[in-house]
Amino acid sequence: xxxxxxxxxxxxxxxxxxxxxxxxxxxxxxxxxxxxxxxxxxxxxxxxxxxxxxxxxxxxxxxxxxxxxxxxxxxxxxxxxxxxxxxxxxxxxxxxxxxxxxxxxxxxxxxxxxxxxxxxxxxxxxxxxxxxxxxxxxxxxxxxxxx
Numbered sequence: 001x002x003x004x005x006x007x008x009x010x011x012x013x014x015x016x017x018x019x020x021x022x023x024x025x026x027x028x029x030x031x032x033x034x035x036x037x038x039x040x041x042x043x044x045x046x047x048x049x050x051x052x053x054x055x056x057x058x059x060x061x062x063x064x065x066x067x068x069x070x071x072x073x074x075x076x077x078x079x080x081x082x083x084x085x086x087x088x089x090x091x092x093x094x095x096x097x098x099x100x101x102x103x104x105x106x107x108x109x110x111x112x113x114x115x116x117x118x119x120x121x122x123x124x125x126x127x128x129x130x131x132x133x134x135x136x137x138x139x140x141x142x143x144x145x146x147x
Contacts, residue, residue, distance in 0.1 A: 021056035026085045029053040039090065042102050043109030046086060050110045051117075054078045061117045065107045071114075 029052045030037075036045040051057060055074055067073030083103055092099040 021058055023056055024053050026053040026082075030085075030089060037089075039102065042086065042090065043105045046082065046106035047109045047113040049082060049085070050074075051113060054082050057117050060110075060114045061121050064111050064114055068111070074110075 026049055029049050030045070033045060033048060035041070036048070051060060055063075055078065059074065062072065063074045064071045065074055065079060073079075083099075083106075086103070086106065087096060087099050090099070090102075092102075
């Protein structure tokens with residue numbers, strides 16, 4: 001009996017953290033956003049890559065990049081892969097040190113995106129309108145509208 005080995009890329013939804021989400025390849029996500037191929041938009045591109053290609057919203061809602069603020073860290077191998085992808089995409093092959101200030105900006109943007117996803121999820125869970133038990137009676141007197 002022959003058993004074939006799976007040839008899935010590590011960015012597909014086969015990882016246990018993102019079992020319900022379909023992730024795309026980083027190259028595909030990168031090509032979907034041509035206006036973000038400039039250095040001053042690198043944080044936005046890093047957020048989109050992390051959400052659509054590397055981690056997904058489920059994992060990002062539970063973590064931060066390096067595990068700060070009492071939350072676990074995103075998988076380090078994927079964080080390194082994201083950083084490496086950005087270095088090669090923006091042609092920082094001369095020195096990885098010159099990319100570090102931009103990487104700090106990317107980490108901040110990804111953490112902000114994680115926080116935004118958490119807030120979005122909590123808002124959808126709390127989408128029921130609050131119950132208000134205060135009853136307002138209409139005012140029938142003339143002096144009610146005086147300031």
